[in-house]
Amino acid sequence: MRILALVVAIAALAVFAPGRAHAADASLAAAEAYCLSTGGRVQVRIPTYGTNGNNPLPLNYPKRFCMYESARVQGFRSYDWVLLDTLVSTKPTLAVLAYYAQTAFNSSGCNGGPGSCYCAQLGGTDSFGGITVAGGGWVLKTNANDVLDACVFPDMSIIDSYALFYHSVGDIRGQDLNGRLQYPNPN
DSSP states (O other), rough: HHHHHHHHHHHHHOOOHHHHHHHHHHHHHHHHHHHHTTTEEEEEEEEETTTSSSSSSEEOOEEEEEEEEOOOOTOOEEEEEEEEEEEESSSOOHHHHHHHOOOOHHHHHHHTHHHHHHHHHHHOOOOSSSOTTOOOEETTTTTTEEEEOOOOOOOOOOEHHHHHHHHHHTTOOSSSTTTSSSSOOOO
C-alpha cells in the first residue's frame, strides 16, 4: 500500500510540477515585458553580505529588478529600482504604499545614510546582518561593484531605498513610478 501511495505521489508531481513551472515562467516573462514596456531595464541582483570588505559573500535567492534611468541632467543620470513582483502587483504592497505616501523624513536618531534611515522609519530594512561595518546589498549579477540599497518590507515587496527617500520630498530619481506601478495610487 505504501509503495502504491509513493508511485501515485511521484506521478502527481510529474504531471503537475511542469504546469507550475510553466506558469511561473510565463508570469516572469510578462513582468519583464511590462518593465521594458514602461521604459525600464531588467537586472538580476544577488543579495550579498560584506560588500564593504575584500571577501563579500553572495547569498541565495537572486531577484529581478526593473531599473529606471533618468535623462542626463548637468551631465549626470539617476536611477531607481523596484522588484519586478512589486512593480506588477495589482494588489497593494508595503513598498508601493510607502512610495505613494511620501511620508516626511524624521532624521532624529539617524546613524546611517538617509535612504537607509528612511527605509527603517517606514518599517522596512536594507541592512544585511544588522547594523555593522561589513555592509551588504543587492549586487548586480554582471558587476560586483554595483551595490543597490533596496528597502525590503515585511510582505517581501522591495524598492530602492534612495528612490523612496528622494520621492518623499518630491525629487524623482530615475523615473517617476506613478503610472508605472500597476497598483494605482490610492490618494
